[in-house]
Amino acid sequence: MTLLDEARPANLAMLSLEVAQFYYHEARLLDERRYDEWIELFTSESTYWAPVRVTREGDPDRMQRGELALFDDDFGTLELRVASLSAKSAWAEIPPSRTRRLITNVTATESDVEGQVSATSNFLIFRSRLEATEHTFVGAREDVLARDGASWRILERTILLDHNVYTSDNISVLF
């Protein structure tokens, strides 16, 4: 075993830790509704996609671009979503929900493109609204991140919600 091979798992672990720290920061921005700072984590080229999950006989995992999605956003529409959450008439979030994002199972691997990594993470988002209105969103994210100084930018995000029917009146949280 060469030195390089021995170093690899350690490097990967370091990378995952670093990305995890980034995700904790990101989760905090959303939980604290610091949407202006959150949108800064994307670039004008970013994509943000959450396909619907269909229980298809014999083909349970098929998800295809062009089929129905919960989000199929570019940076422009993602900016609109963020702006809308801060609007004076965002009734779904006035008064604001209390949200808590738990981000786990973070992995990160170097991609072929210099300065980019592919990262996966699981999330559980708890949303408490008004009194006892409570919603939970669970799923995984697959991201392409680009190094940006000491931090990262999200170039591509795929959100795999584990829900077929959302039991939440609406979805006014971001993932």
Added chain:
Amino acid sequence: MTVGSHLADLVGAVQYDKGLVARSIFVDPEVYALELDRIFANNWLFLGHESQVAEPGDFITTYMGEDPIIVSRGHDGHVRALLNACRHRGMRVCRSDEGNTSFFQCPYHAWTYSSAGELEGVPKFRLGYAGVLDKKEWGLREVTRVESYRGFLFGNWAPEGPSLEEWLGDFTTYFDLIFARDPAGIEVVPGAHRWTVDTNWKIASENFAADMYHVEHSHARPAELGLMQAMPDEGYQISAGMGFVGHAFTRPVSEDAGGEEPLHSYWTLPNIQTEFLAEMRKQVAEEKGAALARLIPLGHGALFPTFAFLDLEQFRLMRVHHPQGPDRTLIHQWCVLDRSLPADVKDAVRKQYELTFGPAGLLEQDDGENWRECQNGMRGFIGRQLDSNMMLGLGLEKSASEIVGDDNAPGVAGGIWSEGNQRRFYEHWQRFMQAPSSAPASEPSPGRG
């Protein structure tokens, strides 16, 4: 079901003609139980579009009321609606949203049904049933009537009563403008938005039947973002046939449409279908006259009780409000495209729909919040004894032909600020609730043979 006087009083307390709707009908469990019989087992309910079950063996699953339903194209090419409940112990024999299959096998004890619902396989048929169980009698319960209009499949448990076309009545004039303007027909984007809102199904359905009144305030958020213009005071809503259309539009914003008539919209999202819709209007105008063609795109509306649509320049959706108890509604919603649209426009239309009207849509988010809180405000002991006020536009209605300016426009119309369509909605509701359902609620089960 015989109706006790308490229940008869609750149903009778709706005075739609005075613009008064008793709130108990949204929260009372007895009213809800009666609805499952007299509304949901006694009406044409939307099942799906034929293109969703195009090939033999194709199926989709849905609900009629709370009953799980398989819509299946049998290997004989026939589309049937089958109660998704095994005749042995009631297990759902199909647990997927969609697919293609040659049979439905129950996971519990393996009774096996054909795609037409016939019972074909029974384990231990000779040893346990002495080979005398009459399989013909124990197929999946088939919905009494399934009929199609323009490829839209509806099912009805009641053996008697109007055919689908009779039920649509002169609403077909408007239905065709929404769903049959493209000679090539429509297609449904694969996948559905499915979510529940903790509200009564009627709150959601009557909103789509024509609540233009809520748009200005409920949806002030997109207006704040510059996605919508201020609502105009011109516009109208129409009720026709046994269905409803809530139709409203504003001053022209697409002078460059290239059609004879400018398109209209209160949206400022890109009018990506402008050229196409202008062409459709031209074609429809030749056949049906310019006044009706001007109604494309039609706006939002509903068919009693639970089918709804929204037809805008930017996109078109259809949805169903399935009841799940007095205070929960399951929404199934699809994006519907004209087949002749260019592929890139189809893609853009889908995205605008997702941005605005999926459960995470910039408009739909706020509807979910508001409808849940309607339910919360009405459920208390005192709260349920009040009436809802549906007096908007009361006494101001005219014939649709007068308002549209075309003798071929059927129905009754109110101005944009009207709850006329909602009053009609509750009129139908009360009529059905006061008449015994013709649904065969409990056929005796056959003996072993």
